Amino acid sequence: MVSAAAAVFGDGGLDASIDEVAARAGVGKATIYRSFPTKEHLVAAVACERLQGIARLAEQALRAPDAWAAFGELLGAMAQTQATDRILGGALASACELPELSAARQSVLAAIERVMHRAQEQGAMRPDATVQEVRVMFAGVAHVLNQADEHDAAVWRRYAGLIADGLRSVGQ
Template identity: 45%
Template structure:
């Protein structure tokens, strides 16, 4: 019974998580906790009572979003065309990066060491990504030397594109160029 929150405490917790999602998406993982409390309409003491550390808040906010990251691979693996699955997978990853700075930073920096739930979700997502890659390679459509770790490199490069370009959709052009470089053209 001790784990149950009063109705007002539940509302405060939900407001804090919603505000944190917004603020982290806009400003990244180092966003102001004061801003999160302000947007949630609660005081800092309420924020720290519910989430004693920034890490606690980050883990709670991103656990559900990391579940979505796991589902990306599952959705790609359901696609019958392995190359289309790989393209859709990378496209969605880059889209996430472009729209959610906090999740992008979390995925790029892999700050999961101290949270078992996020680390487990990341490991599951990485296994799924490996399957997506291997299917596209087995179909002869993706370069055989491409590895799952290359996705992290591509995301880091895309983070640079997102930071430095005045064009909000520059990531789409970058992704198109990357995919052209990764694709095995059978007709050549």
């Protein structure tokens, strides 16, 4: 059901209906509601899967010898995902505070923060940069690009690069 929801919400955005998800999954609407009490719970399950993927990318970035390059690649991958995945952007922008989604968000932020600390330790990133600042900048870009219905990954990657450039340590 989660993969069917991912496909439906990915195509139609979060305005797609549970009826569409049920049809794609080949089940009745009641089957969906037995597993997910509300549409919000289903969206959160899909978003959690996506966030776990980003957390895995961040964990891979921690193993890269050049933390700055790994941070830039991570932001680029996040931008690519946001550009092409209407679910993630909508779920992250929503006010949904289901515990599982909140935990997944925190896991991603913690993983990004570890990558940032490595880049700071290597002297490549501003020592005063915080993960919260990255979150705010990225969310601002995502909000504007989503409002403009911009889904060109190259555009999103450019903005991710500009965010990274703003975090580069002076003299780098």
